Amino acid sequence: MKQISRREFATLTVAGTAMSRVASPFARGLAPVAATVTAAEIVARIKKQIGGAWDSDDIDAFKIGDPSTVVTGVVTTSMATLDVLQKAVQAGANLIITATPTFYSRADLSTPGGRGLGAGGRGQIPARGAGPAPPSPATISGPGTGASAPMPPAPTLPSSVVPTPQRGGAAAPPAAPPPDPVFAGKNDFIARHKLVVFRMGQHWTQREPDPRAVGLATAMGWTRYKAGNDALRYDVPPITLDALASQLKKALNTRGGIRAVGDPTATVRRIGLLPGFTTIQASIAMMPSVDVIVTGEVQEWESASYAQDVAFAGIKKGFISIGRVVNEAPGMQVCADWLKTIVPEVPVRFVTAGDLYWRPL
């Protein structure tokens, strides 16, 4: 058999694909489609067909990789963890569309910003469309700051009262610290496999109805129980809060991330979904008209404490937090199904990041 070069092989297969693609659609009476599609072309189609205005590129944008890359396959995911990227490569995909950040912050930069900085202060999440704000000393929490929240400037204290914070560990850090091994390892894998990562965490969830609610209802078998036309509300056969939480845990394949508030033996029937991060205002607005709220993530001293007070008052209602990343998974499953309809050239599949959390025995 004649040896062919890699280049010749590529030319042959691309030509062959192109010919068959051109030939067969005509046979089926369809318009011909391009043989190849780039990441940028796919994103352009998404922006055009998502069904709402694409009003900001601050969050939903390419995070790493060359947008002109010819796409071999698309993976949608709840979070582009290294594990998900490895599975994408195994599946022959090189474009990953993620609901949540790839590089561990809202800014989502592929190089570390500051090391050892605390995450944002309470409630300091920038408004949608706002760029990543530089952390101010008042909002940085972490060792030595003594603050869990922004505070007015603290007065200078005598050194006997506030010792200089010492850097922990056995040895002082070297003058030029080595590169962060996690950022380096992830970047290296992405570069080696020429992957392209696009985040779609904002515009996708702004679709009506919220794809995360639709996907969750599908996964739970609740679709037929939809209350009227509201994809956020389901009237299911009566079930105890405990049993409902267990069903969610199993159906969503979670591990340690799911947590509940309220009397486990309470019978619930009216389920309200609040996908993603939920404010106290949203919880208060929904709670009276449902028996249980299922949400992604809340601040503990807001909605969780509210649910705790409601339960303590003897009101038989529950509140279940399934986890923010876990909550994005059903929505990205729906996203994969939708993308198949606008990206016919290459396979599209959903790969879950799973539940990052586990619980000790």
Place this chain on the structure above:
Amino acid sequence: MRALTAGDVVNRIKSLMALQGVPWSDASTRDRFKFGGADTVVTGIATTFMGTFEAITKASAMGLNMIIAHEDTYWNDPDNTQVAEADTLVYRKKIDFMTEHNIVIFRIHDHMHRQRPDFTFSGTAREVGLDPATETAPDSRRFVIPETTLGELAARVKKVRGDDAIRVVGDPNAKVRRVATGAGMATPAVNSPDIDVVIGGEQREIEGTFDSPGYVADAATLGVPKGWIIIGHNMSEESGMQEMAAWLRPIVPEVKVQHVRAGIVYWVPK
């Protein structure tokens, strides 16, 4: 003899704080009366993580009508009552109970975090079983412990804490030694090169200035030993309110001072 009022108690708190190097700042909107006022006669004091209905009810049953709470009462950090008034289920009941039982709530948050030690940190370290002798420096909030695995450390924390809703990210077999502690949202990020594992209170999963859960998940895939043990906001700061009770006792000898838990927030399904 004039009866002890809530105003007296707060004035003594302010004086002792100042004496210990933390001058009182009225700029703090957190550290104020949240229900009742300075004139309320105090029958006893309960320190607690938060002004939950449960904490207030338990304290009242014990004859303690002044609640010194670290966190809010009305389910939002600024304690904006308008937010809570929108609720039709429990807000009115809570207010009525407090009125009926002559409750007074004073929040102590910002100033408490300026104290050294910050009891929320030292209390958590105590409760999760971190030996103070292993702290790298006074109030460094960093501990170097004998090498163990993340799984063993997490199991130990859960056992001493007695709480189910502990969440962990990372390879259970990762070897860890250098621990950083956090209280509430003041939970340090895990990416510092001199930290193996963080034991902390609460942190948003994504969208922060640094999202540790995703980082630790990738570290596990790469074989970089890192761990993230999140015990909950309540669970990480309640312990320190026991220290706060002990701090208060000498300055209010007239009444009983007791730590009352704000209650378990979450349970976990099977």
